Amino acid sequence: MTPTAFYKSPNRDFTLVEGDTLAVLPAFDFEFDMIFADPPYFLSNGGISVHAGRQVCVDKGPWDKSPGRAAERAFTRAWLAAAREKLSPNGTIWISGTFHNIFIVAQLLEELGFRLLNAVTWEKTNPPPNLSRRVLTHATEILLWARKFPKIPHRYNYETLRAIAGGKQMRDLWRLPAIAPWEKTNGAKHPTQKPLSLLTRILLSCTKPNDWILDPFCGSATTGIAANLLGRRFLGIDADPGFLRLAQTRRAAIDAPLARQTLRRRIQGFQSPSQLETILEQENPSPNNRLAEPGLGLPF
């Protein structure tokens, strides 16, 4: 059965679907140019921290509770296989994680026939302190980048990334801030919202205007907001309608072109606040083309 949309933006460049990604993904017939996935890391198992002098639980939600190592692996294998089916032959996938889950993801990518391209280390310039003082402060996340087939070439926007890196080759170490308060401005917050600076760089590295981007665990849809700010189209899936409502609110807030421009100028990781605008003009000289044309939505 074709899935129905929880929300579709007026110009159809942003669609949200509610449900278990394992059930939703196989149900429609479409190939995406690129996939970004920020899956559960399975770290919410009753950990305690201290905030403002009081003990607090650091759990993100029931969706992040570990079902046990074997079940974690089976779930990861299942969603990676389902996502691969929906990736175009020259498409690429990015997956974020930490040392807790990312080695399993890397192993499964190879098992499933992907070819690993890079493991990018995202170094957070402002990591939260480690309150236990028993291990090093966790200041990094890993982003695996892989293509669908070993032998079919993928897209890499080498010159764009070289410009962002100030004229040098972009390295696989990215120093970008963790989520900033100005990004959490639309009511309820997502506990693991990714920063727009990270998603913007990822999207600029391997997609082109009007490409279709899939996020199978979209949460507050940072991927979709970044995609639309760059003139790419987006489908996001999440099991939690509360997070999807937040995603919808975030998308409505960038309906006006001026709001999009203002937000773009706040995104960090560029040589200057206007560099992103310059890159977008070079990618697509007609500003009217920067948003997907109405009518070019997903076929459902």
Ligand SMILES: C[S@@+](CC[C@H](N)C(=O)[O-])C[C@H]1O[C@@H](n2cnc3c(N)ncnc32)[C@H](O)[C@@H]1O
């Ligand atoms: C790490 S969060 C993603 C956060 C997102 N990157 C953002 O910026 O807001 C993972 C999301 O996956 C969702 N989720 C977990 N298991 C799922 C499943 N089986 N199907 C669909 N969504 C799921 C959770 O509700 C959660 O919002």
